[in-house]
Amino acid sequence: MSLAKPGYVRPLDLKQGRIDLTHGAGGRASHQLVQEVFHPAFARTWTHLQHQNGQPWQPGSDDGTVLPMPDHLPAGHRLVLSTDAHVVSPLFFPGGDIGQLAVHGTVNDLAMMGATPLHLTVSLILEEGLPLADLVRIARSMSDAACEAGVAIVTGDTKVVERGKGDGAYISTAGLGWVAAGVRLSGTNAQVGDAIVLSGPIGEHGLAVLSQREGLQFDSPITSDTAPLNGLVHAMLRSGARLRVLRDPTRGGVATSLNEIAAASGVGMMLDEATIPLPPAVQGACELMGLDPLYLANEGKLLALCHPDDIDTLLTAMRAHPLGRQACCIGTVTEDPHHFVQMRTAFGGCRMLDWLMGDPLPRIC
Numbered sequence: 001m002s003l004a005k006p007g008y009v010r011p012l013d014l015k016q017g018r019i020d021l022t023h024g025a026g027g028r029a030s031h032q033l034v035q036e037v038f039h040p041a042f043a044r045t046w047t048h049l050q051h052q053n054g055q056p057w058q059p060g061s062d063d064g065t066v067l068p069m070p071d072h073l074p075a076g077h078r079l080v081l082s083t084d085a086h087v088v089s090p091l092f093f094p095g096g097d098i099g100q101l102a103v104h105g106t107v108n109d110l111a112m113m114g115a116t117p118l119h120l121t122v123s124l125i126l127e128e129g130l131p132l133a134d135l136v137r138i139a140r141s142m143s144d145a146a147c148e149a150g151v152a153i154v155t156g157d158t159k160v161v162e163r164g165k166g167d168g169a170y171i172s173t174a175g176l177g178w179v180a181a182g183v184r185l186s187g188t189n190a191q192v193g194d195a196i197v198l199s200g201p202i203g204e205h206g207l208a209v210l211s212q213r214e215g216l217q218f219d220s221p222i223t224s225d226t227a228p229l230n231g232l233v234h235a236m237l238r239s240g241a242r243l244r245v246l247r248d249p250t251r252g253g254v255a256t257s258l259n260e261i262a263a264a265s266g267v268g269m270m271l272d273e274a275t276i277p278l279p280p281a282v283q284g285a286c287e288l289m290g291l292d293p294l295y296l297a298n299e300g301k302l303l304a305l306c307h308p309d310d311i312d313t314l315l316t317a318m319r320a321h322p323l324g325r326q327a328c329c330i331g332t333v334t335e336d337p338h339h340f341v342q343m344r345t346a347f348g349g350c351r352m353l354d355w356l357m358g359d360p361l362p363r364i365c
Contacts, residue, residue, distance in 0.1 A: 019128055045143055046153075120154065122172070198327065202293055208223050219284075224299060243314070255353040256355060258353070271341070272331055276330050315329070
């Protein structure tokens with residue numbers, strides 16, 4: 001005979017338990033997962049939100065969240081909405097994990113529009129058999145990343161799929177932010193003569209994920225560069241430099257991102273290989289495996305195109321921020337009816353950087 005009180009539910013075993021199909025069925029187990037895993041993890045990302053009556057805002061159990069409109073936004077400010085999905089494999093890698101990546105990715109997409117991120121939503125597709133300890137780790141990582149970026153995770157959803165059909169976990173996020181009047185950043189804005197700026201070394205995220213996936217060890221450890229870029233972007237905008245375009249070179253890397261901008265703006269680009277910051281460990285690993293670092297994914301770097309007269313102002317502002325200390329000018333925008341992205345090599349030649357064909361490292365973000 002059970003001595004448990006009617007309605008008693010045994011707490012989840014967050015160390016040894018695993019996800020099963022009932023956690024996605026919408027019943028008591030689903031409710032328990034939300035109450036014991038997600039609410040504790042995400043609650044502190046909500047603390048800065050206030051009701052219009054000044055009382056702390058608390059999460060509810062409805063199908064959506066009603067948010068107060070920010071009352072400090074002047075006329076002319078606009079809202080920006082972005083969405084992203086993350087299917088990285090493995091879920092945990094040197095320097096980060098899928099939860100951290102999901103938050104950073106959406107925050108950075110908003111930042112590349114010049115927006116200040118406000119709120120995030122999250123949707124998780126979990127595979128039956130996922131250890132609850134891994135889910136707790138992912139949720140806490142998302143919470144840490146959101147707090148670091150100054151955003152709140154305000155609503156979400158969870159589904160569970162059968163064992164063998166979900167690869168652990170997939171995460172989809174959406175983000176809402178606001179952009180100030182007069183800030184208009186777009187891939188269509190590049191102009192001939194603009195300077196092309198890179199915020200720091202490239203290739204670290206792609207190789208960090210690959211090393212964990214394939215069990216590779218390098219002489220010098222390579223960790224992901226995943227980071228929220230909204231603080232760096234805020235410093236760049238505040239500098240007064242005339243920014244045209246911001247872009248985070250994630251999938252496809254620097255080369256693919258610049259091709260996208262060149263095509264959208266109807267211009268060409270010329271890079272200088274000698275100026276592109278490349279960590280020795282990344283360079284060595286790429287040479288060993290036949291990879292091109294210009295096409296590797298980055299999750300904590302950005303490309304900026306600005307008026308050539310403002311390059312010193314922009315670099316000074318970027319280098320004063322922890323995520324821009326190694327910022328440098330790597331090229332210029334050129335007049336080119338073919339919209340080619342090219343690079344002067346260290347040997348004095350000229351190399352074409354074409355669009356990425358295929359994906360050398362799938363499931364990277």
